[in-house]
Amino acid sequence: MDEHDEMPRAGRREWAAMAILALPCLLYSMDLTVLNLAVPELAADLDPTPAQLLWMVDIYGFILAAALIPMGVFGDRVGRRRLLLWGAFAFGVASLLAAFASSAPMMIAARALMGIAAATLAPSTLSMVRNLFPHPEDRSKAIGVWIASFSAGGAVGPLVGGVLLEYFWWGSVFLINLPVMALLLVLGPKMLPEARDGTAPRPDMASAFGLLVAVLGLVYAIKKVAMDGWSGEAGLALSLSIVATALFLRRQRRLTVPFLDLDMFASPRFSAALTINIFGFFVAFGMFLLVALYFQLGLGLTELQAGLASAPSGVAFIAGSLAAPAIAARIGTVPLMALGFVVAAAGFALAGAAAASGDLMLMISAYCLFSLGLAPVFTMTTDIIVGSVPASHAGAAAGLSEASTELGGAFGIAVLGSLLTMLYQLALADYPQLADLPMSAALGPDSSGAHLETAREALGQALETTAYLCSAIAVCGAALTLIIRKRDGLLTETQGT
Structure with missing residues (x-):
């Protein structure tokens, strides 16, 4: 039995x-x-x-x-x-x-x-x-x-x-x-x-405050770099995060009962699931933001129209989340996660084609496809994270799961957002008067005529390249999932108690 x-x-x-x-x-x-x-x-x-x-x-x-x-x-x-x-x-x-x-x-x-x-x-x-x-x-x-x-x-x-x-x-x-x-x-x-x-x-309130400062400093540094590039303010925030992390870890080793049980990370299933979760949300949050941006600036939709265009992807994500347990029961948790990354890769590639052609319906379809693919990845990694620890540590594991989501998403927005901006400016190298304008100004409601079309084409080219890169990253995510499965214990499909 x-x-x-x-x-x-x-x-x-x-x-x-x-x-x-x-x-x-x-x-x-x-x-x-x-x-x-x-x-x-x-x-x-x-x-x-x-x-x-x-x-x-x-x-x-x-x-x-x-x-x-x-x-x-x-x-x-x-x-x-x-x-x-x-x-x-x-x-x-x-x-x-x-x-x-x-x-x-x-x-x-x-x-x-x-x-x-x-x-x-x-x-x-x-x-x-x-x-x-x-x-x-x-x-x-x-x-x-x-x-x-x-x-x-x-x-x-x-x-x-x-x-x-x-x-x-x-x-x-x-x-x-x-x-x-x-x-x-x-x-x-x-x-x-x-x-x-x-x-x-x-x-232990000192540990709680130290952890709060460590994560806050890291997230602030990431977002500051994404908005303004590297600066002294971002460096200070990152330095503060590193110092707070070091002090937090030192305090945990000295406490009889640590605030956060670091032994949870000794579980291969737990650590591997956290890694995959961060990897997945890196591409997810970045592309969610960039596609929403493209709907408004690249295709000229209003905020409400952009919301309506994004709604089908939410339905796809819900469907993928609810269907994941039944599919995992048939083919296994790890194969489903790898398959989800592959489906997401196809969706990102389709988004690249949609950005190149300026096709709204194709972009909506792509948005739905990569949302459908990523949903089982997040569902199963969350299940593994929470199921790999004792019930007494469920809250801490849940907090770590959500924190990995936020950190992966912040990195994705920072890196992919910065890449999109750089590619957009490169595409406008022959139009310095547009390249020097903020993207929102060049593509805003007050813009019109040939300059607007040029800026929209540049944004489409930038998103096309970024989407193809995300497709490659998602393929790497599938490979990483299968590699971790073999090396770090994800091969076992049983859950923790």
Whole structure:
């Protein structure tokens, strides 16, 4: 008899709880993008400086990425349901503050608080999936739903934001969070079981702060280089991150019970899945951003039209996430991940052809194809990461999983975004008057005539090359997955306990 046959299977109550856990995941991903649509109206109303406007947009993601691992560890220690509900309450309060912000500093503070609160949501929900669904088959399906809820939020966010901004003021994009969080606060205590490591000591706050600084410094340095190139400010942030990481690791070796159990990285399955996850999100986040940019600047779509054009890819991602467990049961987890990378490579290649021809429908099809391919990769790596550690460490593993997503995505946006900009400028080498203009100015709504067409052709050429490079990277991802399978223990399909 298989050891998993003795594990309890999920029933209606567990799946109803999963539906509740999907609610904060929807908002988590929606709030990463929804503010972008409101920026013009918000800027006109609050009159921020350029630096303040940048912080309004970026601080949510900065704080979120930095706080994911500490919040995951806190959930293991203080209770994952407790942390989730407190986070939901804080997210609602912060959303209310953002909706009625009367100044730029107030908006920045509200967005920072939203980032801290949001960092409790993903690790808490993912670690609770680990507790609700002990059987590997059920857990794989539940994680597919969990991944799909994030994709649904990303797809719905621009559409909902566009509709709200069409009829209401910019604060409405934050008020939509309140009823969802209220529903979570009402149903959560009744439907979600508490889970915590009862033997764990109180969290070490010095370690939590050190880890926060380490990740925040790294993410800030990556994004600073992506926006402005290498600078003293980026170097300072990177240096601060390196020092904070060294001090954090030194402290973990000295603590009787470390804040973050570094022994988790000794598991080949765990480390390999984290590596593949970072690799996948590198190409995913970069191309998601560049295709969205191309819809507006390269094809001249409005924000709402670009949101509608992006929506089918969200449906494809949801389909791939939900289908992944059933396919993995037939062909195996690792072959499915490698196949997913191959499908994504085909999608990226198709995106290159679409950029070369300026074909909107072909680009939408390409977007759907590489989303469909990458969805099983992320579903199965997340399942491996969470399933490779003891249940008492589920929160920490969930935080690491989400942090690897954010870091891989940040690297992808920085590297691929910088590459696109460089290729765009090279394509305009014979038109210095255009090459010296910011891309948004050369391709913005005020541009017209021959110069606009020249700039659009240059952007299409740049995206074509970048997409073909992503296709090659995805092929390397498939090869890397199979190599790690043989060398680092991913060959075994059994799950951790």
